[in-house]
Amino acid sequence: MNGGLRAPTDEDVATVARLMSEHWPEPADEALVRRTWSSPGFDLEHDARLDDSSYANVDAFGDGRVWIDVRGRPSTDIVDWAEARAREKGSRLLAGGWASNEALLHELERRRFRPIRHSHRMTINLSDPTPEPLWPEGIEVRTFRPGDERAFYETHQETFEDSWEPIEESYDEWAHWTLKPPVFVPDLWFLAIDGDEPAGVAICYPHRGASDLGWVQILGVRGPWRKRGLGRALLLHAFAEFRLRGLKRAGLGVDAESITGANRLYEQVGMHVAARFDIYEKVVP
Numbered sequence: 001m002n003g004g005l006r007a008p009t010d011e012d013v014a015t016v017a018r019l020m021s022e023h024w025p026e027p028a029d030e031a032l033v034r035r036t037w038s039s040p041g042f043d044l045e046h047d048a049r050l051d052d053s054s055y056a057n058v059d060a061f062g063d064g065r066v067w068i069d070v071r072g073r074p075s076t077d078i079v080d081w082a083e084a085r086a087r088e089k090g091s092r093l094l095a096g097g098w099a100s101n102e103a104l105l106h107e108l109e110r111r112r113f114r115p116i117r118h119s120h121r122m123t124i125n126l127s128d129p130t131p132e133p134l135w136p137e138g139i140e141v142r143t144f145r146p147g148d149e150r151a152f153y154e155t156h157q158e159t160f161e162d163s164w165e166p167i168e169e170s171y172d173e174w175a176h177w178t179l180k181p182p183v184f185v186p187d188l189w190f191l192a193i194d195g196d197e198p199a200g201v202a203i204c205y206p207h208r209g210a211s212d213l214g215w216v217q218i219l220g221v222r223g224p225w226r227k228r229g230l231g232r233a234l235l236l237h238a239f240a241e242f243r244l245r246g247l248k249r250a251g252l253g254v255d256a257e258s259i260t261g262a263n264r265l266y267e268q269v270g271m272h273v274a275a276r277f278d279i280y281e282k283v284v285p
């Protein structure tokens, strides 16, 4: 018997936002829940469940990979459901939680999920001085202009091919998550160009869950322009723009073993690890 386990409905948005916020560095809001439920391919009736203490959804993201997202205080029933549903959708089950969420991580270990990777939330206090950005020769930076949508999308997709477990996103999926508030803040979307060629992007916005926090969602530099200081300049530029808007901190998430050394770059500009997110995997026949 799945006591109380059911598919959520529109009336549960506030409850789900509350459960999604537990053990999370910043609270989730109702808009985030609605955005998740309306994302392309998401099937609320079959891919999400709710009970008294927890919420879960599962999401296939290509190559047999399925992300299991469990929030709140995980009940055995809801994790049983999530694992069974994930097995219907793929063969590599991935799940995770912040290191402070011991109940969830123990539950994953008990089910023979094994830890495979960490990511870090890194932050910097913007009252700490940082150097002026130094742009590599020939590079100019400007903010988003209407018509730049594809340049941001393509630069994001191309640069993240060099990240761990890249996710191939269609333009529509990307636009659903990125070209709308809270992420779409054109004045904080930076495009570095070399003549007419996009060289790199930084997609930033004021975090909705913490009014003092400027968030760097995406930082990507295309292969030919790497290792010339462009990533660092884009980041320092973002910090300066955050300060102009009165934001007190900057933050981002990064793979702790970034293939291209992004974590080193962030340490070099003075960011530090504020929290660790542990990722687990279970491969099923």
Ligand SMILES: CC(C)(COP(=O)(O)OP(=O)(O)OC[C@H]1O[C@@H](n2cnc3c(N)ncnc32)[C@H](O)[C@@H]1OP(=O)(O)O)[C@@H](O)C(=O)NCCC(=O)NCCS
Residues within 6 Å of the ligand: 159, 160, 162, 163, 219, 220, 221, 222, 225, 226, 227, 228, 229, 230, 231, 232, 233, 252, 253, 254, 255, 258, 260, 261, 262, 264, 265
């Ligand atoms: C991470 C990333 C944005 C860095 O961009 P970048 O423009 O290469 O960054 P920088 O040039 O500022 O710094 C990268 C390295 O080049 C070095 N460098 C900078 N200028 C240099 C120069 N003129 N000559 C030689 N090396 C130089 C830096 O010291 C740094 O060295 P390190 O790797 O040993 O720490 C880019 O590699 C990328 O797009 N990666 C894939 C996407 C990704 O993972 N993004 C971050 C997700 S959070």
